[in-house]
Amino acid sequence: MTESYEGRPLPRPYDEVVDQGLGFDLGTLHSRRRALRFLGLGAAAAGLAACGTGTSGSSSPTSSSSSPSAPGQSGASGEIPEETAGPYPGDGSNGPDVLAQSGIVRGDIRSSFGEFSGTAQGVPMTLELTIADLANGGSPFAGVAVYVWHCTREGGYSLYSEGVEDQNFLRGVQIADDAGKVTFTSVFPACYDGRWPHVHFEVHPDQASITDAANAVATSQVALPRDVCETVYAESGYEQSVANLSRVSLDGDNVFGDDGGALQLATVTGDVASGYTVTLAVGVDTTTEPSGGGGPGGPPPSR
Template sequence: MQHDQHDHDLGLAHDLIRLQQQALERRAALRWLLGAGAASLGGAGTLALVGCGGGGDDSSASSSGSSSSSSGSSSGSTGSSSTSCSVIPEETQGPYPGDGSNTANGSIANVLTLSGVVRSDIRSSIGGATGVATGVPLQVIIELVNTNASCADLSGYAIYLWHCDALGRYSMYSSGVTGENYLRGVQATGSDGTATFQTIYPGCYAGRMPHIHFEVYRSANSASSYSNKLKTSQLAFPNDISTAVYATSGYTGSATNLSQISFATDNIFSDGYSLQLATLTGSASAGYVATLRVGISA
């Protein structure tokens, strides 16, 4: 859901009020996506995402995310089907977090302080920047659960999510997009524990498997600086889906970069990624929906 510039200028308080109104919409959208989406596509499918650096241990994973064998050109499923109640691995935030923990172009880079950062559709820039990221549509649905309470849904928390664009560039940091802040946004979890983002499938840059970064916060109010985060991790995605996406226009260099890396040689996912492997439905022509259960010790 996109909002005009006037909404962005109303500040964080307005954003939080709007989030309450969106909670019911998110639950209805999730039911439609998982129900009607499966009907229209003729079955479950899975996607691979791309993003930016991290690393962690996944030794307790029990899902089948270590392999990807279905065809990326169809809507067949690949990815994790784990229903285990395990804490997602902690990963590095990488060099391009935009959460106030480092600088970009000589100043502190913190998109979390901008009015309008609390939003579902993260494809456009905010705060006066006008860029819009283009690529294969991707909806990301994260279900946040408490591993200390049999994976009960955690409502009222917040997810900050960011990733690179179709050319492998990070807004705020990379040459050509230092003045943009697209593909970054915050969403509060609803009563069902889910936070939903509308974005694009990220490109694959040299040396990393496709991925998306995210940080977990106790609330949208506290999601203003990295110092308040509870967890940092990444989403991973199956090779077959990435291959299908990178065969479309707009992803210059991604197919070559993907062919030169694997989960075994990736410096983040080589120690395990099954708890981070998203389940996806859709196609490269119609877009994808990616879902991932994220367990934290709350």
């Protein structure tokens, strides 16, 4: 019986490697494509790798997904995997388009804006993403527009889920500063049934381009570390997340599962009382073809 292949656990250890299923085959293909890209063995391999939903590797035992950066770089250690935007993007690609609304460019996304009113409750969270321009040597990607969105502490998505269809909170855009950094003030998201706790984001070339989802140069997700999630979910309002988290894992997630979120697992500091700071270095390569957006992402339960 073989229990692993190329360092990756086999989902069917009693079967041959060729009989492990489509998900395992795709993960193996991603791993080989990334190896080709690292070795510089052809632009074709690089283009193929950008079309996948993840990269291959082992699950990180820490809450950090970033490597120390060289001077003048933003710290991204590789191209962020292209992922689905899920069924609730709010970018016009599947129903509502919050990006066309005045007021979407904001740092504090806890409250609704425009015609809506309401504030999302939960443990405070500051999200910091630092975007690197890999096509230009990993330099800070100043001026790009980053759209982020995530679920409430109850697991619903504004504009879509029952009970919050008349809200547009937990969605916002920031423009990267000279260091390629954007910062959002929010609340810690829930773990809903079937998905690992996460935050969605899209990177657009500039503010003027955000009104068309097709302009995004990268679509991905931030994975949150288990230890922090367990602490947060012990707080009032997150009760359903406790059971949901117990039934999922990074390795089994339909988005992060091919590599355990190696380039997407955030570093988190702080505590429940003062709030948490979630940081991730995001490498974006504009020479590869983005393939995120649309598709399933594990729908949250109705509210």
